[in-house]
Amino acid sequence: MSAIFFLIGCSVFIALIFLAAFFWANKTGQHEDTYTPSIRILFDDEPPQVPEGEEETLDVRTPE
Amino acid sequence: MKIGTKTSNSTKCYHCGDTLAGTVYEADGHVFCCVGCQSVYRILSSNNMQQYYRYNTHPGKKLRERSERYEYLDEPTIADKLIDFKNDEITMVTFYIPSIHCSSCIWLLEHLYKLHPAVVASQSDFLKKQVNVTFKHPDLSLRELVELLANVGYEPKITLQDVVKAGRKFSQKGLIAKIAVAGFCFGNSMMLSFPEYFGMAAFEAKYSMFFGWMNLGFALPVLLYSGRDYFQSAWHSLRHRQLNLDVPLALGILVLFVRTAWEILSATGPGFADTLCGLVFFLLVGRWVQQRTYHHLSFERDYRSYFPVAVTRLGAANAKPVPLAEISVGDRLLIRSNEVIPADAILLKGQAAIDFSFVTGESEPVEKVLGEIIYAGGRQLGEAIELEVVKPVSQSYLTKLWNNDAFKQYKKRFRTFSNVVSQYFTLVLLAIAITAMAYWFLRDDPAKAWGAFTAVLIIACPCALALSTPFTLSVALRVFDRHGFYVKNTAAVEQLAAVDCLVFDKTGTISSPSAARMRFEGQLQAGELAMVVSVCQNSNHPLSRELVKWAGPMELMPIGNYQETGGKGIEAEVHSNRVRIGSAAFTGARDAAGASPTGSRIYIAINNEVKGFFIVEQPWREGLREVMGELAKPYDLHLVSGDNAKERERLREIFPPDADLLFGKLPAQKLEYINKLQHTGSKVCMFGDGLNDAGALRQADLGIAVSDDINNFSPGCDAILDGRSFVLLPRFLRFAKDAVKVIHMSFGISLTYNVIGLSFAVMGTMSPLFAAVLMPLSTVTIIGFTTVVAHAYAAKNQLNNIRS
Numbered sequence: 011m012s013a014i015f016f017l018i019g020c021s022v023f024i025a026l027i028f029l030a031a032f033f034w035a036n037k038t039g040q041h042e043d044t045y046t047p048s049i050r051i052l053f054d055d056e057p058p059q060v061p062e063g064e065e066e067t068l069d070v071r072t073p074e
Numbered sequence: 075m076k077i078g079t080k081t082s083n084s085t086k087c088y089h090c091g092d093t094l095a096g097t098v099y100e101a102d103g104h105v106f107c108c109v110g111c112q113s114v115y116r117i118l119s120s121n122n123m124q125q126y127y128r129y130n131t132h133p134g135k136k137l138r139e140r141s142e143r144y145e146y147l148d149e150p151t152i153a154d155k156l157i158d159f160k161n162d163e164i165t166m167v168t169f170y171i172p173s174i175h176c177s178s179c180i181w182l183l184e185h186l187y188k189l190h191p192a193v194v195a196s197q198s199d200f201l202k203k204q205v206n207v208t209f210k211h212p213d214l215s216l217r218e219l220v221e222l223l224a225n226v227g228y229e230p231k232i233t234l235q236d237v238v239k240a241g242r243k244f245s246q247k248g249l250i251a252k253i254a255v256a257g258f259c260f261g262n263s264m265m266l267s268f269p270e271y272f273g274m275a276a277f278e279a280k281y282s283m284f285f286g287w288m289n290l291g292f293a294l295p296v297l298l299y300s301g302r303d304y305f306q307s308a309w310h311s312l313r314h315r316q317l318n319l320d321v322p323l324a325l326g327i328l329v330l331f332v333r334t335a336w337e338i339l340s341a342t343g344p345g346f347a348d349t350l351c352g353l354v355f356f357l358l359v360g361r362w363v364q365q366r367t368y369h370h371l372s373f374e375r376d377y378r379s380y381f382p383v384a385v386t387r388l389g390a391a392n393a394k395p396v397p398l399a400e401i402s403v404g405d406r407l408l409i410r411s412n413e414v415i416p417a418d419a420i421l422l423k424g425q426a427a428i429d430f431s432f433v434t435g436e437s438e439p440v441e442k443v444l445g446e447i448i449y450a451g452g453r454q455l456g457e458a459i460e461l462e463v464v465k466p467v468s469q470s471y472l473t474k475l476w477n478n479d480a481f482k483q484y485k486k487r488f489r490t491f492s493n494v495v496s497q498y499f500t501l502v503l504l505a506i507a508i509t510a511m512a513y514w515f516l517r518d519d520p521a522k523a524w525g526a527f528t529a530v531l532i533i534a535c536p537c538a539l540a541l542s543t544p545f546t547l548s549v550a551l552r553v554f555d556r557h558g559f560y561v562k563n564t565a566a567v568e569q570l571a572a573v574d575c576l577v578f579d580k581t582g583t584i585s586s587p588s589a590a591r592m593r594f595e596g597q598l599q600a601g602e603l604a605m606v607v608s609v610c611q612n613s614n615h616p617l618s619r620e621l622v623k624w625a626g627p628m629e630l631m632p633i634g635n636y637q638e639t640g641g642k643g644i645e646a647e648v649h650s651n652r653v654r655i656g657s658a659a660f661t662g663a664r665d666a667a668g669a670s671p672t673g674s675r676i677y678i679a680i681n682n683e684v685k686g687f688f689i690v691e692q693p694w695r696e697g698l699r700e701v702m703g704e705l706a707k708p709y710d711l712h713l714v715s716g717d718n719a720k721e722r723e724r725l726r727e728i729f730p731p732d733a734d735l736l737f738g739k740l741p742a743q744k745l746e747y748i749n750k751l752q753h754t755g756s757k758v759c760m761f762g763d764g765l766n767d768a769g770a771l772r773q774a775d776l777g778i779a780v781s782d783d784i785n786n787f788s789p790g791c792d793a794i795l796d797g798r799s800f801v802l803l804p805r806f807l808r809f810a811k812d813a814v815k816v817i818h819m820s821f822g823i824s825l826t827y828n829v830i831g832l833s834f835a836v837m838g839t840m841s842p843l844f845a846a847v848l849m850p851l852s853t854v855t856i857i858g859f860t861t862v863v864a865h866a867y868a869a870k871n872q873l874n875n876i877r878s
Contacts, residue, residue, distance in 0.1 A: 014281065018288070022262060029258045036250055046200040049177045050184065054125070 087111050091132025097611075097630070110136060114227050118182075121189050126182050133178030134227055143410065144224075146384030146395035147217035155397075156232065157216065158206075164194060165211040169223070169230035174203040183228060190214055190222055205230075232383055246365060253358045256300040259292040260351035264846075266292075270344040271843045286338040289347035297331045301354045303361075319496035319540055322503055326535025327354065333528045346532065349845045353537050356853045364544035364564050380451070380765060381416050381467070385409070388460065398467050410458045417450050417463045418470045424459030427642070428452035451765055456642065490568050491817055492543050496536070503534050510836040522838035529840040533831035537849060538824030538856040542817050543568075545857050549864035550813040553873050558796030559806055566792040568817075569776045570810040575756035576705060577748060577770070580715035580725075582763035583780045586695045586797060592624040596686010598678065605648040606678055608633050609655060617676055618644065618655075620690060643677075654679040663687070697801035699728050704804040706730035710756060714744050716766050745769035761795070805871045812867035820860050827852040 035041065085094055088104035089111035099106040102119060106112040114134060118126055126133060146152050159166040174183070183198045183205045192214035198205040205228075209219055223230055266285045269278065301324075308324035311317065327350065334345030384395040386408040393408055398416050401407070406422065409415055415428070426442035430452045439455050442448055448461065450470035507530040514523035547564035554561050561567055578584050598606070607625045610618040612633065636646040643656015654661045661679035676688040695701075705711060711733040713725060719737035729735060739747065744762075748770045751758050760767065760774035763781060771777030771791045782797040795803070831848050834840045868874050 015284065018266075022288075025258060025262060029254060032254050033251060036247055036254070041250065043199045043201065046180060046198060049180050049200065052177070053129075053181050053184075 086132060088127065089115055089132065089134035090136045091134075092136060097632075108136065110227075114225070117189070117226055123182070123185060123188055125185075126178050129178040129181055130176045133176050135173050135175070144217045144220050145386070146397075147220055148215065149384065149395055149397075152384055152395070152397050153216045160211070163210060163212070164208055165216065166206065166208045167216065167219075168204055168206045169220075169232070170202075170204055171223070171228050171230050172203060173228055174198065174200060174205075179228070182226065186222075189226070190219075193219075233380070246362065249358065249362055249365065252300040252303075253355065253362060256296050256351060256355040256358055259296045259300075260348065260355045263289045263292040263348040263351050267344065267348045267842070267846065271846070282344065283341065286341075286344060289345060290335060290338050293331055293334055293345075293347040293350050296351045296354050297327065300358060301327050304354075304357070317497050317500040319492050319499070319536060322496065322500045322531075322534070322536050323357065323540060325500075326531055326537075329528050329531040330535075333532070344842050346842050346845055349532070349842070349849050352846075352850055352853075353535060356537060356850070357540055360541040360544045363548045380414070382414055385413075385416050401463055401467055403463055403466060405463045407461045407463060408458060409454045409461060411454060411456060413454055415448055415450055415452050415454065415461065416470075417467045418465040419448055419450075419461035419463045421446050421448055422460045422462050425456050425642075426454060426459050427456040429455050456639070490543065490565050491814065491821075492539065495539070495821065499536060499539070503531070506534070506832060506836065507531055510838075513836075514838060519838075525840075526836055526838040529835035529838065530832060532845060533835045533840060533848065534828050535849075536824070536828075538827060538852040539821060541853060542820035542824060542856050542860055546813055546816045546820065546860040546864050549861055549868070550809065553809065553864075553868045554806060557802055557806075557873055558799035559793065559802070560795075561793040562791075566776060567810055568814055569757075569792070570759070570807065571814040573709075573757045573759040573776055573807075575710040575712070575751055575758045577712040577714055577751070577758060577760045577774065579744075579760075579762040579764070579767050579770075579780075580713060580717055580721070582782075583761050583767075584695055584698055584713075584800075586693055586782070592620060592688055592690050594686060594688050596678070596684075598685050602678075602680060602685065604628055604631060605651060605653050605680065606655060608648055609636070609644060609646045609653050612636050612638075612644070612646070617690060621676060621688060624688075652681050654682075658687075694728070695797065695800045701801060701803050702728050702730065705807070706733075709807075712736070712747075712751070714739050714747055714770070716740070716744075716764075741766040741769050745773045748773045762791075802873070805873055809868060809871045809873055812871065813864060816860055816863050816867065819863065820856050823859060824852060824856055827855070 086092065087094060087107035089106055092107045094105060094107055099109060099112040101112055101115055104115065106115065111134060118124060147156075154160075157165050157167045171183070173179070180198050180200055184196055186193045186196045186207065190209075192210045194208040194210060196205055196207045207219065214222075220230055220232070266288050269285060270282060304320050304324045304327060307318065307320040311321055330346050330350040330353070334347050334350060337343035337345040381398060384397050385401065386393050387396045387401065388406040388408050401417055407416075407419065421442050421444050423444070426446075426448060427439045428442060428448060429439045430449075440452070447464065450467070507527050510530055511523045511527035514520070514526055544564060547567045550567050551561055551564065554567075561570070603625060607622055607628060608630045610621045611630060631648050633646040633648050636644070638644045639656070639660065643654060643660035645652065645654040645656075647653070655676060655678055658675070658677050661677040661684055662682065663677045663679065663684040676690065678685045678687065702711065706729075711729055713729060713733065713735045715735075715737050716739055717737060722735060722737065725735055736747065744767060748758050748760060752773075752775070757776075758774045759776040759778060760770045761778050761780055762768075762771050763779060767779075768790060771779060776793070777791040778793045778795050779791040780795045780797055780800065799806075827848065831840070831845075834844060865874070
């Protein structure tokens with residue numbers, strides 16, 4: 011049953027790693043702007059050739 | 075923004091989406107409404123950036139007349155104030171760009187390096203409407219960068235009071251870190267407490283010591299780090315001989331920790347570590363909900379964000395842009411068309427036609443002759459003029475308001491509901507705790523006495539009470555926000571519910587500057603109207619645009635020899651007819667002032683024959699009559715206008731008979747009037763829009779700035795109301811009252827929980843499990859109740875639909 015000391019130790023240690031990761035994310039400003047990256051990821055590197063008149067717009071909504 | 079729709083490219087401008095009328099400009103088979111849109115397209119297409127048009131159809135905004143000139147950015151003293159960082163090679167700067175509105179904007183602003191190789195990187199923040207640019211300053215100056223942005227339609231807004239920098243001061247990072255620690259400890263200590271709650275077999279009992287010590291370890295950072303603010307706030311409050319809600323909270327947290335530590339150290343019980351962590355966690359979440367604010371709006375603006383950053387000073391040899399602070403009495407300034415006059419000055423040269431609408435509320439431009447004093451804050455509409463400064467910027471007529479002592483010391487004092495309640499709450503709580511302790515001492519049971527005393531302080535810790543206000547009012551803030559009403563903080567919502575007297579400004583507040591009504595007096599044939607519209611089509615003056623809009627689509631004629639005389643009028647030749655449009659003096663008409671009581675006039679002369687004039691009437695905001703009708707009953711209504719009394723009769727009909735209508739009031743008189751109302755015991759809410767209302771907005775218990783473009787300047791205030799939402803005002807006021815009602819109800823619920831808990835606590839029979847269940851249960855009930863009921867009230871007031 012002394013395994014429980016080890017297991018609890020492990021679980022708290024892993025939880026501490028996550029807490030540290032959260033602190034790091036918070037400190038580097040990853041929670042500052044939660045909207046723009048979601049659009050940025052949709053941009054293409056090179057524009058594919060779309061025939062004239064069949065252009066489609068991305069369904070990107072802006073929050074109102 | 076259009077979403078996913080295909081629009082025929084032939085009738086709308088490829089860039090901005092405006093309906094095409096008259097002359098059409100073409101490039102690469104696309105059509106454009108004006109040279110501005112075409113030139114932006116040319117810039118983008120020559121840099122292989124047509125992708126801009128792929129993410130949204132018509133992503134552009136019409137290029138307005140460039141409102142500023144940027145020579146001043148070449149002055150190192152000014153530029154240094156704007157940039158964030160600079161070394162030998164690169165400069166980093168953050169701009170606020172109001173025209174950011176869609177994903178194409180983000181794309182363009184993040185691909186600036188395609189436009190100019192000296193741009194190293196650029197990153198935009200959509201919600202804050204900001205872009206952060208890193209560029210190599212040896213190859214690209216700050217001024218060139220700003221001009222580059224302006225040329226593609228993204229003109230940064232640069233003001234003395236930099237909104238970008240002010241917004242950055244406020245950060246929730248510290249609070250979020252505290253929440254993270256509390257949440258981490260809460261989760262872990264709850265897990266370690268479960269064995270105790272579920273009961274342990276005899277052979278497992280040896281672990282309970284281990285669990286207890288672990289729990290104590292988790293409670294320590296919560297007490298010392300996460301809960302620190304509560305102790306500081308409680309101590310601060312006690313030193314000022316007040317009892318705010320943080321006093322019982324801090325007391326509860328402290329007692330929880332002491333009793334937990336005592337039980338664990340003396341091995342007499344499991345303690346309340348998980349309750350302690352959970353309590354602090356929920357409290358901090360409540361605080362976080364309350365603190366969320368609008369990044370993109372500034373409620374603290376003063377004249378500095380309206381005035382230009384720099385102004386051109388004429389020296390003996392040359393003209394040089396200087397920062398406003400360096401201007402002293404006797405300096406000669408050059409004010410170009412559309413620039414704001416920064417200090418009280420005497421007109422030395424040129425024709426001044428000053429638009430004072432923002433300062434005085436007067437809607438028509440004022441003509442000034444040489445030698446007259448021009449007050450700061452006006453905008454020159456005509457040609458460039460030269461002025462001599464007679465008062466420094468900070469001592470000018472308008473800016474004096476801010477340097478007024480009363481204005482500086484002034485701080486809004488409003489006791490929120492929870493502040494009022496906490497006074498009594500703490501005293502009653504202490505009385506119950508001491509009574510319970512005394513009772514058990516008298517019965518000679520000291521162990522139970524201490525148990526009961528601590529249990530009372532723990533169980534009655536007003537966690538649910540502390541959460542009811544933030545959660546209810548944050549729902550209210552979001553509901554208001556969705557409907558174009560931006561309230562500064564939750565206390566302002568409570569204040570909104572408490573006001574009983576509404577004071578309105580006139581121009582720009584209850585009259586709408588955008589949707590003017592127009593009629594023509596005189597004789598004008600159909601062909602002649604087309605001529606007039608063809609000429610007006612080329613002007614950016616608001617009245618010209620108004621006239622074109624009024625005339626509707628029509629066959630346009632080619633024009634030649636177009637000339638615009640700022641502040642006076644425009645002229646051009648149409649089919650060899652000379653068309654002059656503008657003021658009476660410009661067209662050679664006899665000025666019949668007084669014949670018509672209201673509005674601005676546009677005179678028309680064709681071949682030197684005056685045909686008549688258009689009257690532009692400033693209409694009231696949509697639904698003004700209904701709004702006033704609805705507000706007349708519950709509120710005391712007043713009108714305080716800086717304009718003259720020419721519209722008194724029309725307003726008399728709209729306002730209730732007992733309302734006070736005052737005209738021709740100076741900014742200081744408006745402030746004085748609010749003050750007078752407050753002395754009669756009224757809680758005053760002021761509605762205004764301009765600098766002239768700034769003093770009154772600050773003095774009032776609640777100042778609401780009405781603005782048609784929330785990104786533009788609005789004076790310092792507690793809330794900003796989008797002009798289009800003016801008609802919803804009665805519903806906003808009702809909803810604010812309902813929100814306060816919800817707080818009262820949830821207070822009742824949390825009190826019920828307290829009574830239940832207390833009845834156990836005073837008996838000295840409260841178990842850790844009981845506390846561990848009751849505390850989160852009451853918290854969740856309150857959060858759920860306030861959210862659901864507040865939304866229900868929003869629906870009742872028809873505020874549930876998102877404005878289309």
